[in-house]
Amino acid sequence: MKEFYINSDGIRLHAKLDRPDDTSKGPLCILVHGFTGHMEEEHIVTVQKAMNEAGVSVLRAEMYGHGKSDGEFREHTLYKWVTNALAVVGYAKKLGFVTELYMCGHSQGGLLTMLTGAMCADDFKAIVPLSPAWMIPENAREGIVLGNKFDSEHIPEKLASESWEISGDYIRTAQTIHAEESIARFKKKVLIVHGDEDDIVPFSYAEKAAELYNDAELAAIHGADHCFTGHLDELADIISFFFAGRVSDRYGLMK
Numbered sequence: 001m002k003e004f005y006i007n008s009d010g011i012r013l014h015a016k017l018d019r020p021d022d023t024s025k026g027p028l029c030i031l032v033h034g035f036t037g038h039m040e041e042e043h044i045v046t047v048q049k050a051m052n053e054a055g056v057s058v059l060r061a062e063m064y065g066h067g068k069s070d071g072e073f074r075e076h077t078l079y080k081w082v083t084n085a086l087a088v089v090g091y092a093k094k095l096g097f098v099t100e101l102y103m104c105g106h107s108q109g110g111l112l113t114m115l116t117g118a119m120c121a122d123d124f125k126a127i128v129p130l131s132p133a134w135m136i137p138e139n140a141r142e143g144i145v146l147g148n149k150f151d152s153e154h155i156p157e158k159l160a161s162e163s164w165e166i167s168g169d170y171i172r173t174a175q176t177i178h179a180e181e182s183i184a185r186f187k188k189k190v191l192i193v194h195g196d197e198d199d200i201v202p203f204s205y206a207e208k209a210a211e212l213y214n215d216a217e218l219a220a221i222h223g224a225d226h227c228f229t230g231h232l233d234e235l236a237d238i239i240s241f242f243f244a245g246r247v248s249d250r251y252g253l254m255k
């Protein structure tokens with residue numbers, strides 16, 4: 001494992017690169033956590049290990065205001081995350097050993113994966129959004145962030161829950177994003193993984209995204225919540241199946 005920082009317009013993004021034993025050329029997947037998340041969360045590490053076991057190098061990166069990266073959580077926005085993700089893609093493309101590039105992200109990181117996939121479609125072989133929170137922009141337009149309500153036409157200076165506080169700029173920028181356009185622009189392979197008991201991002205969003213994408217598969221984890229608590233083995237299984245190009249009746253992987 002190598003630990004380092006990636007420069008994103010002067011912001012230092014904390015990153016870790018984990019490679020399979022084999023140090024020859026091979027695929028690499030960028031892996032990003034969600035809102036309030038970080039790279040050591042169990043579901044993130046589970047995915048990293050499953051990818052490594054499937055022969056895929058993994059570049060975990062923490063976005064603005066998260067983990068050990070620069071920036072305050074309160075000041076983070078999806079625009080900053082998009083800028084960060086582009087810096088990480090640029091970094092990954094310069095790594096000499098990379099043959100094929102993938103991106104995977106959880107929740108808000110899953111939305112980021114959808115947005116980045118659309119912007120850098122030529123760079124990716126496939127993208128893997130996990131419980132992607134692609135309703136954040138439409139919720140923000142309707143005056144809701146993670147269940148917290150506000151007047152969508154008169155954006156507050158800040159919005160606070162018991163465990164986090166965001167600035168009005170998070171909302172302002174989120175309101176301008178149209179995830180459906182990013183879905184329409186990415187024509188390559190997409191694997192969506194989602195628990196059917198997710199009470200943060202409804203499973204119906206995974207079904208809708210799978211329908212809208214040109215070439216998507218939806219791997220449903222029965223009984224799993226937003227972070228796949230108690231279902232990490234199944235999450236690892238799905239990642240292994242996908243990267244090995246195998247079929248799985250159990251998860252509805254058809255290819």
Ligand code: FER
Pocket residue numbers: 033034035036106107108109133136139144145146147200201
């Ligand atoms: C929201 C719904 C879901 C939201 C964030 C999420 C910030 C994502 C959570 C996560 O990344 O785990 O309204 O607003």
